[in-house]
Every structure is written in C-alpha cells, then in structure tokens.
Amino acid sequence: xxxxxxxxxxxxxxxxxxxxxxxxxxxxxxxxxxxxxxxxxxxxxxxxxxxxxxxxxxxxxxxxxxxxxxxxxxxxxxxxxxxxxxxxxxxxxxxxxxxxxxxxxxxxxxxxxxxxxxxxxxxxxxxxxxxxxxxxxxxxxxxxxxxxxxxxxxxxxxxxxxxxxxxxxxxxxxxxxxxxxxxxxxxxxxxxxxxxxxxxxxxxxxxxxxxxxxxxxxxxxxxxxxxxxxxxxxxxxxxxxxxxxxxxxxxxxxxxxxxxxxxxxxxxxxxxxxxxxxxxxxxxxxxxxxxxxxxxxxxxxxxxxxxxxxxxxxxxxxxxxxxxxxx
Ligand code: ATP
Numbered sequence: 001x002x003x004x005x006x007x008x009x010x011x012x013x014x015x016x017x018x019x020x021x022x023x024x025x026x027x028x029x030x031x032x033x034x035x036x037x038x039x040x041x042x043x044x045x046x047x048x049x050x051x052x053x054x055x056x057x058x059x060x061x062x063x064x065x066x067x068x069x070x071x072x073x074x075x076x077x078x079x080x081x082x083x084x085x086x087x088x089x090x091x092x093x094x095x096x097x098x099x100x101x102x103x104x105x106x107x108x109x110x111x112x113x114x115x116x117x118x119x120x121x122x123x124x125x126x127x128x129x130x131x132x133x134x135x136x137x138x139x140x141x142x143x144x145x146x147x148x149x150x151x152x153x154x155x156x157x158x159x160x161x162x163x164x165x166x167x168x169x170x171x172x173x174x175x176x177x178x179x180x181x182x183x184x185x186x187x188x189x190x191x192x193x194x195x196x197x198x199x200x201x202x203x204x205x206x207x208x209x210x211x212x213x214x215x216x217x218x219x220x221x222x223x224x225x226x227x228x229x230x231x232x233x234x235x236x237x238x239x240x241x242x243x244x245x246x247x248x249x250x251x252x253x254x255x256x257x258x259x260x261x262x263x264x265x266x267x268x269x270x271x272x273x274x275x276x277x278x279x280x281x282x283x284x285x286x287x288x289x290x291x292x293x294x295x296x297x298x299x300x301x302x303x304x305x306x307x308x309x310x311x312x313x314x315x316x317x318x319x320x321x322x323x324x325x326x327x
Contacts, residue, residue, distance in 0.1 A: 002100045004122065004281050006036045008052065010070040011044030012104035012111075013074070015258055016128045016142025018266035019069040019103055024060035025274020026101050026126075031057055031101035033282055038097065042072045043104070044079035046112060047088035051311040064267055067145075067260045073104075082118075087200050089119045094128070098122065099286070101214070101277050105129035105140070106306040109289055113302035122286035124277045125302060126270070130258060133177035133308050136300025137291025141273065143180070146173070146257045148183035150222075153253055158188065158220060164247065165217035167239070171232035171252045180257070182318050185222035191326040192219075194235060198319060202235065206242060208323070217246060244281040272297070 009026045011019045023039065030037035039055045040046030053059075063070055091102075099122035102112050109125045109192030116123045127134050130146035150172050161168045171182050174180045178195020185193035192205040205221065221239075223232045236250045262270070269292060276297045278292045289305040 003220065004035060005024060006095070006096075006097050007091065007101060007278075007281065008038045008040050008097045008101045009055075009071070009101045010103065011039040011045050011071045011073045011128060012102060012108040014105065014129060014139070014185060015068050015073050015097060016130045016269040017145035017187070017258070017260055018141035019073075019128045020063040020066045021262055021267045022103050022128055022141055022274045023069065023071060023128050024064055025271045026103075026277060027055045027060045028057065028274040029278035033278055035278070037307075038095070039071045042074035042076070043078040043108070044084075044088065045074045046071075046281065047143035048076065048078055048084055050091045050095075064271075065261050067258075067262060069103075073090070075107075085115055085118060086295050088115070089121070092121065093205070097141045099124070099281050101126065101281075103141075104127040106308065109134075109302045109306050113287065113306070116287045116302075119296045122281060124280050124285060125167075125289040125305070126273050126277055127289055127291055127305070128270075130180065131174060131177045132179045133214035134291070134305050136289050136290065136293070136298060138293055139237055141266055141270045141271060142262070143279040144259075144269075145260060145263045147180055147184045147187065148263055149260055150180060150253060151187045151256050153256065154184065154188040154220060155192075157251055158218075160222060161218040161249075161319060165221040167217065167221065167243075167246045167248045169232045169236050169248065169250050171223045171225055171240070172251070173257045175226040178224045178227070181182075181222045181224035181227075186318070186321060186325070188220060189221070189325065190220045190222045190322065192221040192323050193319065194221070194223045196224055196228060198316070199310075202229050208326075209239070209243060224293055254259060267293040
C-alpha cells in the first residue's frame with residue numbers, strides 16, 4: 001500500500017452547518033498522521049482551476065463554531081464532463097496529491113465515484129448536507145442544526161398563529177427528501193406534514209381539517225418544498241378554496257435553514273467523521289463515505305450511499321405519529 005503523503009480536501013454542493021468542523025478535523029487529523037493537507041476552493045471547481053492552499057494547524061483555528069464553509073462551495077458543471085475531470089486529474093497529479101477527502105451530498109459522491117473509477121485515485125467522502133438523505137449514516141452533518149433552525153422559526157410562527165387564530169403553511173427545504181419536514185414537524189407539534197415521498201398527502205390533511213375541532217383555528221402545516229402537491233403556495237390555494245373560514249398564511253423559511261452556528265451534535269459528528277476519513281485513508285480505504293450507524297463508524301461505498309435512504313425510513317409510522325399527536 002502506497003503511503004499517502006499529500007491530500008486535498010474540498011466542500012461541494014449546498015453548504016451545511018458543520019462543514020467547517022469537518023474541514024478542521026480533516027486538517028488536524030491529517031497533520032497528526034504526518035500528511036500535508038491542501039484545501040481546494042469552491043469544490044470540484046478548485047480542482048479544475050487549480051485553486052488550492054496548504055492548510056496548517058492554525059488555518060482551521062476558531063472555525064468549529066462557524067456556519068458555511070471557509071473553503072467555499074460551488075455547483076461545478078464542468079466536473080460532470082470527462083474533459084473537466086481530465087483537467088482536474090492532471091492538476092492533482094502535478095500537485096502530487098495522493099488522495100482526496102470530499103465533503104458534500106449525493107451529487108458530490110456521484111462525481112467522486114466516477115472520478116475514482118476513472119483515475120484510480122483514493123477518495124473518501126464525508127456526508128455534509130442538511131437533507132440527511134444518504135444511506136450509510138444515521139445523520140448527515142448539518143441536519144441537526146437545520147431542523148433546530150426550523151423548530152426555532154416555527155415556534156415563533158406558532159405564537160402569531162395562536163394569537164390570530166391562523167393556519168400557517170410553512171415550507172421547509174427538501175426537494176427530494178421529506179426528512180427535514182418530518183422531524184421538525186413532529187418537533188413543533190404540526191397538525192400536518194406533506195413530504196415528497198408519501199402519497200399520504202393533501203386528501204388526508206383535508207379529512208383531518210374537516211374532522212378537526214371546529215373551535216381550534218390555529219394550525220401549523222409543514223410542507224417540504226418538493227412535496228407532490230407543488231409546495232406551500234399550491235397547498236395554500238387548495239386549502240383556501242376548501243376552507244374559506246380559515247385565515248391561511250404562507251411562510252417559506254428558505255435559506256435560513258442552511259446558515260448559522262452548527263449544533264453540538266453536528267460539531268461532534270463532523271469531528272468524529274473527519275478523523276475517521278483520514279484513518280480510513282491511512283488503512284487503504286477508498287471509494288467510500290464515512291458515516292455513523294448506531295454510534296459506530298461505518299464506511300459505505302459511494303454507489304450505495306447515494307441511493308438515498310430506504311423509503312421505509314420516511315415511513316408511514318412517522319406520519320402516523322403526527323396523526324396520533326395532533327388530535
Ligand atoms: P446537496 O444535496 O446538499 O446540495 P450535493 O453534493 O448533492 O449536495 P450537487 O450540486 O448535486 O450537491 O453536486 C455537487 C457537485 O458534484 C456538482 O456541482 C458537480 O460538480 C458534482 N456532480 C454531481 N453529479 C455529478 C455527476 N453525475 N458526475 C460528475 N460530477 C457530478
């Protein structure tokens with residue numbers, strides 16, 4: 001096994017709170033194992049335009065508590081092309097980079113999987129996405145912070161909903177995954193949750209509103225942006241038609257869900273997985289995402305990690321909870 005001396009680290013796709021804690025852990029663990037760690041700027045774009053810097057111990061001081069990513073991130077179209085990846089590889093070789101650590105979501109790992117197979121370069125991934133939609137880890141870095149941001153915001157919305165007897169439809173992030181909506185919805189005591197994965201949609205909600213307590217007008221409905229009804233405004237229009245008595249308001253939480261200080265859970269997860277990524281490389285692992293399953297470190301091939309969560313994890317059992325608890 002060839003000794004890994006120089007590694008590159010990058011953050012890619014949507015930013016997530018805890019990415020900085022992950023970068024810090026990768027840099028410090030790399031130095032601990034006697035490696036030189038180079039930070040590439042703006043994800044895969046940094047590999048292609050050769051924008052990188054050597055990171056020492058101090059370069060990651062005082063960042064564990066910061067949201068966003070000091071390495072910046074980008075959606076890089078040219079890495080999707082064979083020509084773009086060929087340039088990235090040429091640059092990496094010229095810079096004597098032996099291995100990469102990529103921090104991102106399923107798109108990032110899809111790119112890493114293709115790149116690793118094409119050029120046989122060791123790559124380990126860290127799950128950095130607020131969506132929690134990867135197989136091979138119980139939680140992704142950023143998810144805990146994002147759902148707590150949603151809970152904080154919706155608690156405030158609940159105050160005004162209660163005071164004015166309003167029904168609020170709150171849209172949260174999740175184009176393909178309802179996991180932010182599900183967990184935060186249960187956390188705020190929502191009366192209804194609409195998610196992309198479930199056909200238990202608007203009809204059930206309508207039935208519930210029809211059968212609900214007539215004197216309770218204040219309600220919170222959480223809608224994932226990728227919900228099959230078409231997001232909060234479509235749901236709002238449909239409900240307004242059916243229930244003219246309700247004073248219905250829409251609130252789109254948007255990008256506040258990505259920002260802010262990472263929670264302690266995310267900082268610790270990022271720190272642990274960052275060290276495990278470097279130790280994985282030291283032990284010859286490649287083509288895998290490092291995650292945490294039932295408290296243990298687990299290495300899952302990119303091809304499996306990107307298959308998203310088993311649909312059963314976003315199961316009717318969770319939606320059943322909402323029905324029972326929002327009588
Ligand atoms: P999030 O879901 O949190 O936004 P992500 O990693 O899924 O994170 P994407 O924008 O889907 O975010 O992917 C990040 C980058 O990965 C893309 O901009 C692109 O450079 C690379 N990538 C995605 N899919 C592919 C692919 N099929 N081939 C090569 N590269 C890809």
